[in-house]
Amino acid sequence: MTDLTTRPTAIGLGLKPEHVPEILGAPAALDFFEVHAENYLVAGGPNLRHLEAVRSRFALSIHGVGLSIGGPGPLDQDHLTRIADLVRRFEPQWFSEHLAWSSHGGAFFNDLLPIPYDTASLERVCSHLHQAQEQIRRPILLENPSTYVGFAASTLDEGDFLAEVVRRTGCGLLLDVNNAYISGVNHGRDPWALISALPADAIAEIHLAGFAEDRDGAGAPLLIDTHGAAVAEAVWALYRRTISHLGPRPTLIERDQCIPPLEALVAEAARARSIMRDSIVRETA
Amino acid sequence: MSAAAAFFAPFAAGLRAPNRPAPPGLTTWNDSDPGVRFDVYRNNVVVSLVGALADGFPVTQSLVGEDFFLWMAREYILAEPPRSPVLAEYGDSFPAFIAGFEPAAGLAYLPDVARLERLRVRAYHAADAEAVSTALLTSQLQRPEQLPGTRLQLHPSLSLLSSSHAVVSIWAAHQGAAPPRALEVERQESALVLRSGDDVLILPTPPATAAFLSLLKTGATLGDATAAALESAPDFDLTQCLASLIRHGAIVAWQPPGDPAP
Structure with a gap:
């Protein structure tokens, strides 16, 4: 089975059920697929069967959206156990989660909600990561979020916060370049400040996606992380700079709304690959 | 705090x-x-x-x-x-x-339509189970004297809904591209929901058959479930019902009398 750690220019797509027959019929020029863990925590049926078929031909990334790593109180032990079982069954290349919270008081909000970047959050996130990594028996990749508000309580930059989490827990990072761009615009700061503050060696995977543009109360651009459009040119430019800085990293195109034909997504992934190859050529020239 | x-x-x-x-x-x-x-x-x-x-x-x-x-x-x-x-x-x-x-x-029919749709989602994600083999069924069916005391285990995705409204017809009328035609909604209907391959089937089912299958699901013997079905519908046809279950791969264990429960 493909080990992506030896293939840094690997490219992948989020797996969409409507693309499964095409993917299994004539495997595209892709190295890996990513799925949301929560869509596969079911007893049986087509989802798991399709995932087994895809897994038999491609490397896999399992991406959690419900552990609520940034949330208050203890992690949902039942959910964590199910995630650990899924990871054991499918042996993905990575299991990743978000620097965010999504549950409170037993209710699940189905959104990636922001946390203040302060010492209390740092301790909570690290303790949750320790617990999850112990149970899943591997380092988790933690993803930087898209955020729409800041907090008076924050005392750390997002990049410094993530770097400290990596240092304390040994987790890896999933760098979402689209999220870095969105948060940069939404908070009037340079996204490069975030990316350059992250420990390069910890970044194991990169996400690219599209956003929608709205306006805030003052008429300033407010970018919304929809995963509903092609990757924006500004994000490609930031990705190119990121790859020049980091070297190639396995890169995934995420698309969850307005799903286009598979070939359109494959073309976006191929563009990421060619940017990575350009960087290698430049490096060795 | x-x-x-x-x-x-x-x-x-x-x-x-x-x-x-x-x-x-x-x-x-x-x-x-x-x-x-x-x-x-x-x-x-x-x-x-x-x-x-x-x-x-x-x-x-x-x-x-x-x-x-x-x-x-x-x-x-x-x-x-x-x-x-x-x-x-x-x-x-x-x-x-x-x-x-x-x-x-x-x-008034809306809650039951929603119930049917919910059973459909649950069936889609229900546990997998192998249907019993044709060879086993053939050998069992050659001993009809055992049938009354036999218990069946049905596929985990199988469920039933009985409604005082025409829920199956309403659901079916919304499956095609064509706009649904007018239909009589104040009519009792029952549905059998069952996963087959990648699809979930919603099959209109006579109320007596639905009652029969519900009893089987709770562990009743074929004899007891058939007697109950015949009471409400004298034309209930056990052979036809079993044939339909077999055709859809819905029987996952066949336990003749005296067999220990699985």
Whole structure:
């Protein structure tokens, strides 16, 4: 089975059920697929069967959206156990989660909600990561979020916060370049400040996606992380700079709304690959 | 209240209350109104969960229209939010909520249509199980004297719904591209829901057959279940019923009398 750690220019797509027959019929020029863990925590049926078929031909990334790593109180032990079982069954290349919270008081909000970047959050996130990594028996990749508000309580930059989490827990990072761009615009700061503050060696995977543009109360651009459009040119430019800085990293195109034909997504992934190859050529020239 | 609770409780409460001001402590780089930005989160929560419900209840949505569904689903989400991040598990109580949702009271069949759609989602994700082999069935059926004491284990995806409304016809009328034609809704109908391959079948089923299968599911013997079915429908045909179950791969264990339960 493909080990992506030896293939840094690997490219992948989020797996969409409507693309499964095409993917299994004539495997595209892709190295890996990513799925949301929560869509596969079911007893049986087509989802798991399709995932087994895809897994038999491609490397896999399992991406959690419900552990609520940034949330208050203890992690949902039942959910964590199910995630650990899924990871054991499918042996993905990575299991990743978000620097965010999504549950409170037993209710699940189905959104990636922001946390203040302060010492209390740092301790909570690290303790949750320790617990999850112990149970899943591997380092988790933690993803930087898209955020729409800041907090008076924050005392750390997002990049410094993530770097400290990596240092304390040994987790890896999933760098979402689209999220870095969105948060940069939404908070009037340079996204490069975030990316350059992250420990390069910890970044194991990169996400690219599209956003929608709205306006805030003052008429300033407010970018919304929809995963509903092609990757924006500004994000490609930031990705190119990121790859020049980091070297190639396995890169995934995420698309969850307005799903286009598979070939359109494959073309976006191929563009990421060619940017990575350009960087290698430049490096060795 | 701990520092963490002081942050999370107001944020979570704000997500659930559209008319409440944004929680305290939010900042924006350009001093714009943080409420406008907080509304992005409020909107994401409702839109994503309404979308999840719409995916699972497409006929219910089409019966009431998108705007009404959005209103009803939103009220449900606020009253009974998901308890787990696994959204396939969300919505078991939606049909009962619809039954108590006063503005939908004019559509008496709506809760049962929603029940049927929920059974369909549950069947899709139910555990896998191998159907018993034809060879085993053939050998068992050659000993008819054993049939009355035999118990069957049916596929985990199999479930039944009996309604005083024409739920199967209503559901079926919304499956094609053509606009649904008028139909008599005040008619009792029963449905058998069962996964077959990648598809979930919704099969119209005579009430006696539905009652027969419900009894089998609770562990009744073929003899007892058949007697009950014959009482309500003298023309109940056991052979035909078994043939249909076999054809759909719905029998996953066949336990002749004296066999230990699995």
